[in-house]
Amino acid sequence: MSKRVLPLSDQQVRTAKPRHKIYTLSDGGGLYLEVSPAGSKIWRMKFRQQDGRTNRLTFGPYPEITLAAARDKRLDARRLMLEGVDPAEHREEKKRKALEKASNTFEKVAREWHSNKVPTWSERTATNTLRRLELDIFPEIGRRPIHEITHAELIATLRKIEGRGAHEIAHRQKAICSSIFSYGIQIGLLERNIAVDMKDVLKTMRGSHFAAIDNDELPAFLDALRRNEARMLKPTQIALRLMMLIFVRTSELIETPWSEIDLEKGEWIIPWQRMKRGKLTVNPDTTDHHVCLSRQALDLLRELYAITGGGTYVFPNQRDPGKPLSNNAILKSLERMGYKGRMTGHGFRALVMSAIKERLGYRHEVIDRQLAHAPRDKLSCAYDRAKYLAERKMMMQAWADYLDSL
Template identity: 40%
Template structure:
């Protein structure tokens, strides 16, 4: 007689294992321990064989019968159900190795030492929170542009417009890595061109008027905060790097003898060089007795092993009564970009390279970190000297009478 759930539950353990048949080769094996397993008995190539169908009650009577019927269909087609199962497992294993999860993990492992730790953590978190739950299990070769767009639309729906675009950029890198590794043939990301919303760019508050800049510089000099924060404020306008790059500056990257600070730009992740003016070197030398023994130029007040908090510079500006509509930590970049162009008359390409923006020549090739370096060294020193003049209340209409001449070698 066919089994019933009530009948299966009533089966008790005995001194030895025993089977109770359900029909068409399916039976339940009752172990001496009381555990019950489904078994399907069949003949293939004149050999008696058995196939496990799961454990009861995890595998119900109904599901066990469905598995038996599938196995019988496989037999009817002339195939061995056991071999077919092994083949499926092998295919599934290959799919797991070729999944977005697996390939992204390899990609991140490669980038971990290359990228800034804070940036790495953000990229990893975006993938884990917004991509892997929907697409991570899929073989990368099965992921279409439409699958990615559905995922990115969900990110956009919560107002994270920039995050959606950054996730798209990261996925493009992962697909390129997969193609280079022979694990994919196509990158679907270019097919999403124009499909995502653009965030409305809110300009960062910045002082670009020379007289107001002079007032700000005097406020910074009069700041009564800690020595470390004061020096960070004094360096910010001189170097005009991104706020995160300044607060995470490491002594190992700074060479006072050659007057250069070399690091990977946080936005482009490319090598970048900041020529150090005499004024910047003086500030760094003053900092050495305070933080030169550690990793960071501007360590946290909680631990030398951590960099200064991301809100420190902003909080210091606010404590000086510099309003949020007047100046931001990022505003030092806009100040330099505007005033160097208008007052010192340097070419845009020189300024943009010093801002660590990606700039391309007329042939579409990206300039490298040493491009226009001599001009940039000259510019950084002139900028520092100009800031001194502003600090002292000297405001000129223009420092240079004519547009700066860029290096002949660079121009060609």
């Protein structure tokens, strides 16, 4: 018959004095208080594992862990044992998971999310997304375990971006953070996406188009360009004039290699892989884009070939000819002309769409195809190739002549 152990009292635990050797005070059920010669008191529990071997749990020091708290921990351990779970192994697993959670910082999870997304993005989107995170988000909450980040921390991070006037970037970063938190939920690191709840914490932005002048302002713009050309590098002058003459997207213009242009035939064909819709990961448009060149546009390209024709790019970067011209060069030139906030590289496309319809009377479908907008259906696409190319060539020459007349 096993010896009956009387439970300890609070007074016994409180008044237990140190001795020359370590000794214990048992509370029953495997729980005991270990008193060291230095006077420290530690709660421990002895239990038998399923293989018959004896093991111990440490619950912590007294008085931080009271007698009542130690008994609660004993009860939790005994419940686990009844379920066939080793309480020591259970504790180690909890520690491991806690350490794993703590190591999954926002930055670590965000980079993992980014790596998974890269195959579905264009190179530019992947680079810009990570760069913005590194600039705006990681310095603020990147080192924090993702499951510990609070609403207040994320709001403060986003409002810091908003505070410097970057309202659009703040809204974009909020959406990116929401995607990262959603990914964290999917891989089991947290249970709630705090960014989803933040519908009104940032200032509401009105939808807007790229800044663009209207038809009536075109003569004054051309005059400003003439007056400022002496302050620009020749390739930049030609880039601005070509944007008006052929109105491709800014990236499609400045990233053009000379290999796409045949000056003898007067042809410029942009491979579909470089076009906006060609970069789609789902159902990309695999149609090469014919840039119809007027006599004036061809003359500018021939003039430019004498300057940059020995390199890869039509518009090489001044500092590193192995790279294309920066979009910022276009924006800075427009700024020096006095058109900051009033005109952008993309704005030429909006200007031309309305000007050609209103002043030259060409059909919307012809202009739309020259802008490389997607046809609505396969039949329209086939008709584009069959007929619109000839009309577009006529339209582009008429547009160049109209600009000359101004």
